[in-house]
Amino acid sequence: MKRFQFLHHRQGHSLTELLLVMALLLFFGTASFTLMAAGNRASQQVIDRQQAQSQLRTAAAYLNTRLRQQDSQNAVTLRPHPETGQTALVLTEVYYGELWETWVYHRDGTLREVQVIPGDPVRDDFSFKIALLDTFEVAMEEGTTLHFQMSMNVENEILNRNGYYRPKAGIAGVE
Numbered sequence: 001m002k003r004f005q006f007l008h009h010r011q012g013h014s015l016t017e018l019l020l021v022m023a024l025l026l027f028f029g030t031a032s033f034t035l036m037a038a039g040n041r042a043s044q045q046v047i048d049r050q051q052a053q054s055q056l057r058t059a060a061a062y063l064n065t066r067l068r069q070q071d072s073q074n075a076v077t078l079r080p081h082p083e084t085g086q087t088a089l090v091l092t093e094v095y096y097g098e099l100w101e102t103w104v105y106h107r108d109g110t111l112r113e114v115q116v117i118p119g120d121p122v123r124d125d126f127s128f129k130i131a132l133l134d135t136f137e138v139a140m141e142e143g144t145t146l147h148f149q150m151s152m153n154v155e156n157e158i159l160n161r162n163g164y165y166r167p168k169a170g171i172a173g174v175e
Helices: 002-007 015-069
Strands: 077-081 087-095 098-107 110-116 128-132 135-141 146-154 157-165
Touching: 002 098, 015 098, 015 110, 015 146, 015 157, 077 135, 087 135, 098 135, 098 146
Parallel strands: none
Antiparallel strands: 077 087, 087 098, 098 110, 110 128, 135 146, 146 157
Protein backbone atom coordinates (compact mmCIF):
# COMPACT_ATOMS: atom_id res chain seq x y z
CA MET A 1 0.00 0.00 0.00
CA LYS A 2 2.89 2.33 0.46
CA ARG A 3 3.52 2.65 -3.23
CA PHE A 4 0.13 4.47 -3.82
CA GLN A 5 0.50 6.92 -0.98
CA PHE A 6 1.66 9.66 -3.35
CA LEU A 7 -1.88 9.76 -4.77
CA HIS A 8 -3.32 10.93 -1.48
CA HIS A 9 -3.02 14.52 -0.46
CA ARG A 10 -2.81 15.41 3.22
CA GLN A 11 -6.33 16.88 3.21
CA GLY A 12 -8.00 13.76 1.81
CA HIS A 13 -8.03 14.76 -1.89
CA SER A 14 -6.40 12.53 -4.43
CA LEU A 15 -4.55 13.36 -7.62
CA THR A 16 -7.19 11.37 -9.51
CA GLU A 17 -9.95 13.70 -8.29
CA LEU A 18 -7.90 16.72 -9.30
CA LEU A 19 -7.28 15.32 -12.79
CA LEU A 20 -10.97 14.46 -13.18
CA VAL A 21 -12.05 17.98 -12.21
CA MET A 22 -9.48 19.52 -14.58
CA ALA A 23 -10.62 17.25 -17.43
CA LEU A 24 -14.27 18.22 -16.85
CA LEU A 25 -13.38 21.92 -16.79
CA LEU A 26 -11.40 21.54 -20.00
CA PHE A 27 -14.26 19.65 -21.66
CA PHE A 28 -16.93 22.20 -20.67
CA GLY A 29 -14.67 25.10 -21.60
CA THR A 30 -13.99 23.65 -25.04
CA ALA A 31 -17.68 22.84 -25.57
CA SER A 32 -18.71 26.37 -24.55
CA PHE A 33 -16.15 27.96 -26.85
CA THR A 34 -17.23 25.75 -29.76
CA LEU A 35 -20.91 26.61 -29.24
CA MET A 36 -20.13 30.33 -29.04
CA ALA A 37 -18.11 30.18 -32.26
CA ALA A 38 -20.86 28.26 -34.07
CA GLY A 39 -23.52 30.68 -32.83
CA ASN A 40 -21.44 33.65 -33.92
CA ARG A 41 -20.94 32.18 -37.39
CA ALA A 42 -24.66 31.41 -37.74
CA SER A 43 -25.72 34.87 -36.63
CA GLN A 44 -23.23 36.48 -39.03
CA GLN A 45 -24.70 34.46 -41.91
CA VAL A 46 -28.20 35.64 -40.97
CA ILE A 47 -27.01 39.26 -40.82
CA ASP A 48 -25.24 38.98 -44.20
CA ARG A 49 -28.37 37.49 -45.79
CA GLN A 50 -30.61 40.21 -44.34
CA GLN A 51 -28.25 42.94 -45.56
CA ALA A 52 -28.21 41.44 -49.06
CA GLN A 53 -32.01 41.27 -49.10
CA SER A 54 -32.13 44.89 -47.96
CA GLN A 55 -29.85 45.93 -50.83
CA LEU A 56 -32.07 44.07 -53.31
CA ARG A 57 -35.25 45.64 -51.90
CA THR A 58 -33.66 49.11 -51.98
CA ALA A 59 -32.66 48.73 -55.63
CA ALA A 60 -36.09 47.40 -56.63
CA ALA A 61 -37.92 50.17 -54.78
CA TYR A 62 -35.66 52.79 -56.34
CA LEU A 63 -36.27 51.45 -59.85
CA ASN A 64 -40.03 51.25 -59.36
CA THR A 65 -40.14 54.79 -58.01
CA ARG A 66 -37.98 56.27 -60.77
CA LEU A 67 -39.92 54.48 -63.49
CA ARG A 68 -43.25 55.70 -62.12
CA GLN A 69 -41.89 59.25 -61.97
CA GLN A 70 -40.98 59.08 -65.66
CA ASP A 71 -44.20 57.57 -66.93
CA SER A 72 -44.50 59.84 -69.96
CA GLN A 73 -44.11 59.36 -73.70
CA ASN A 74 -40.58 58.43 -74.84
CA ALA A 75 -39.10 59.05 -71.40
CA VAL A 76 -37.72 55.52 -70.87
CA THR A 77 -35.05 53.97 -73.10
CA LEU A 78 -32.48 51.21 -72.85
CA ARG A 79 -28.99 51.99 -74.11
CA PRO A 80 -25.58 50.38 -73.85
CA HIS A 81 -23.33 52.03 -71.27
CA PRO A 82 -20.58 53.89 -73.19
CA GLU A 83 -17.75 52.26 -71.22
CA THR A 84 -19.01 48.87 -70.06
CA GLY A 85 -21.40 48.02 -72.89
CA GLN A 86 -23.97 46.69 -70.42
CA THR A 87 -27.56 47.72 -70.93
CA ALA A 88 -28.45 50.82 -68.94
CA LEU A 89 -31.82 52.32 -68.15
CA VAL A 90 -32.01 55.92 -69.41
CA LEU A 91 -34.78 58.21 -68.21
CA THR A 92 -35.31 61.47 -70.06
CA GLU A 93 -36.78 64.38 -68.15
CA VAL A 94 -37.10 68.14 -68.36
CA TYR A 95 -35.78 70.31 -65.52
CA TYR A 96 -36.53 74.03 -65.71
CA GLY A 97 -36.94 73.83 -69.46
CA GLU A 98 -33.71 71.90 -70.07
CA LEU A 99 -33.52 68.26 -71.17
CA TRP A 100 -31.62 65.86 -68.86
CA GLU A 101 -30.90 62.13 -68.96
CA THR A 102 -30.74 59.99 -65.85
CA TRP A 103 -28.63 56.89 -66.46
CA VAL A 104 -29.20 53.92 -64.15
CA TYR A 105 -26.53 51.27 -64.62
CA HIS A 106 -24.45 48.61 -62.88
CA ARG A 107 -20.72 48.95 -62.45
CA ASP A 108 -18.18 47.44 -60.05
CA GLY A 109 -20.81 45.70 -57.93
CA THR A 110 -22.92 48.82 -57.50
CA LEU A 111 -26.16 50.07 -59.01
CA ARG A 112 -25.51 53.72 -59.89
CA GLU A 113 -27.40 56.78 -61.06
CA VAL A 114 -25.97 59.79 -62.86
CA GLN A 115 -27.70 62.77 -64.45
CA VAL A 116 -26.20 64.27 -67.59
CA ILE A 117 -27.18 66.60 -70.38
CA PRO A 118 -27.78 64.54 -73.55
CA GLY A 119 -24.48 64.09 -75.36
CA ASP A 120 -22.29 64.59 -72.27
CA PRO A 121 -20.19 61.64 -71.09
CA VAL A 122 -21.52 59.32 -68.39
CA ARG A 123 -18.97 59.67 -65.58
CA ASP A 124 -18.77 57.54 -62.45
CA ASP A 125 -17.28 60.34 -60.37
CA PHE A 126 -20.57 62.27 -60.69
CA SER A 127 -22.77 59.24 -60.03
CA PHE A 128 -24.59 58.22 -56.88
CA LYS A 129 -24.49 54.71 -55.44
CA ILE A 130 -27.97 53.26 -55.11
CA ALA A 131 -27.29 49.75 -53.82
CA LEU A 132 -24.63 47.05 -53.77
CA LEU A 133 -25.51 44.32 -56.28
CA ASP A 134 -23.57 41.46 -57.84
CA THR A 135 -25.59 41.53 -61.06
CA PHE A 136 -28.14 43.83 -62.67
CA GLU A 137 -29.86 43.28 -66.00
CA VAL A 138 -32.62 45.24 -67.64
CA ALA A 139 -34.39 44.27 -70.86
CA MET A 140 -37.52 45.00 -72.81
CA GLU A 141 -40.06 42.22 -73.26
CA GLU A 142 -42.59 42.26 -76.10
CA GLY A 143 -41.72 45.88 -76.82
CA THR A 144 -43.90 47.19 -74.01
CA THR A 145 -42.66 45.83 -70.69
CA LEU A 146 -39.39 46.44 -68.88
CA HIS A 147 -37.97 43.50 -66.98
CA PHE A 148 -35.18 44.03 -64.49
CA GLN A 149 -33.36 41.35 -62.58
CA MET A 150 -30.76 41.75 -59.87
CA SER A 151 -28.92 39.33 -57.64
CA MET A 152 -26.52 39.01 -54.73
CA ASN A 153 -24.37 36.05 -53.74
CA VAL A 154 -24.33 35.37 -49.99
CA GLU A 155 -22.51 32.33 -48.61
CA ASN A 156 -22.85 30.50 -51.95
CA GLU A 157 -26.58 31.24 -52.04
CA ILE A 158 -27.81 33.49 -54.84
CA LEU A 159 -30.61 35.86 -53.85
CA ASN A 160 -32.63 37.21 -56.79
CA ARG A 161 -35.13 39.99 -57.20
CA ASN A 162 -37.13 40.54 -60.38
CA GLY A 163 -39.34 43.39 -61.41
CA TYR A 164 -41.62 44.26 -64.29
CA TYR A 165 -42.79 47.66 -65.34
CA ARG A 166 -45.21 48.56 -68.08
CA PRO A 167 -45.42 52.32 -68.51
CA LYS A 168 -48.77 53.77 -69.46
CA ALA A 169 -47.19 55.91 -72.16
CA GLY A 170 -44.95 53.19 -73.60
CA ILE A 171 -41.21 52.74 -73.87
CA ALA A 172 -39.15 54.78 -76.27
CA GLY A 173 -37.17 51.69 -77.20
CA VAL A 174 -33.77 50.10 -77.18
CA GLU A 175 -30.83 51.81 -78.82
